[in-house]
Amino acid sequence: MQMLSEFLAMGGYGSFIWAAYGTAAIVLLGLLYLSLRELRATGAEIAALEANSPRRRRMDDEDGDEIK
Amino acid sequence: MIQKYANPARFNRLAATLLPWFAWPAAILIFAGLYFALFNSPPDYQQGESVRIMYVHVPSAWMALFVYTCMAISCAVGLIWKHPLAHIAAQAAAPIGACFTFVCLMTGSLWGKPIWGTWWVWDARLTSVLILFFLYLGFLALQNAFDDPARGERSAAILALVGLINVPIIHYSVVWWNTLHQPASVIKMAGPAIHSSMLLPLFLMAIGFKLYFLTLLLLRMKALMMARRARGMSMAQLHHQAAE
Amino acid sequence: MTRKQRRMNFVMLGLATLGTAAALVLTALEDKIVFFYSPTDLVTKTTIPKNQQFRVGGLVKEGTWKKPENGLTHNFTVTDLRHDIAISYKGIIPDIFREGQGVVVLGKVQANGIFRADEVLAKHDEKYMPPEVAAALKKSGKWEGGKARAE
Incomplete structure (x- = not known):
């Protein structure tokens, strides 16, 4: 227990060190979360659009259109 | 040769192959880096335990510069060769670079307070990194400032290239001017001025961050390409409806 | 083309x-x-706005730091190994402040020639090493920290 609190105190710099690592974790993992959410949302949007136009050829195949 | 990866399907397949090769090593290296950074590295003779902030601060600073350089090169390729993937890559990289720059500024501030005695000073190094952060934000804002996405893309690309001049300024700011920030410890002519027991966590984190960037870049590029496709599809549908 | x-x-x-x-x-x-001037700049440069606040940077000269006994006023000399300037500062100093350490102080030169500081910042060098390594270097005489970079 004492070892843990000593570790957390980091020689008196604990609040600065943990705030630094915490900020880094929140920002960098937050960006991952947002990127994955965006990916899922656009995936869902495309699925909805495809469902909307059954006549349109699926573009996932080999010779899909080049994007402009 | 590269042109064929502008095909979304091909890009998706390449991304799917590469992703696990980036994501898993990134996670492993960062966890190993964190272990050494927090548990298994010595305190500094001057700064004590506070030196542990270095292991997130310095890799973030390197990434801030690295991502910006990649982004600017990508923009140049986009402007000159009109390669569609180039602009997408730049667009995908900008928020990642902005996040790394933000982390660099925040951790630097949290390090500066106990060691220097201040959260912030307007010296050449700190100010030029703050400008880098605003360049990222400006790039993101400019991109969406036009109705025509191609115009936004072009304007943002020009801004990115103009801002590239800031990258050497940041690096040499501590050499050219008197600054509160100390000179470079690792990337210098005489070899690193950091003890090897401290270089290990630093390099683990630095490589981990680089792979994490590549992971995020692929994910974000994929999302951007899908968003473009969705935009194209809904335009086509609107067109179709109007024709009927 | x-x-x-x-x-x-x-x-x-x-x-x-x-x-x-x-x-x-x-x-x-x-x-x-320029973020700070060196003590030598204060002697040689005429462009320094001496009627306003400005920053002076250098090393805390060995043997000059008088720690406050009751008040909070620290007196010490900042040197670039060519010229010195006496500093008087009332307030809290950073953790790594010590003799031989790089510092940057913000303030004004008073009529008596003493620089009255309103802020004292510590400037550390680019070297990082464990305390044992630093101690070993000092012991073997290979230590060059602090002395080398005075500007």
């Missing part, structure tokens, strides 16, 4: 122009972007 080449030349020319412009501006601004 193809359009691709023209765009390439345009981008390259733009970057070259920009680089030259930036280099010129930075050279012109060299003296303006």
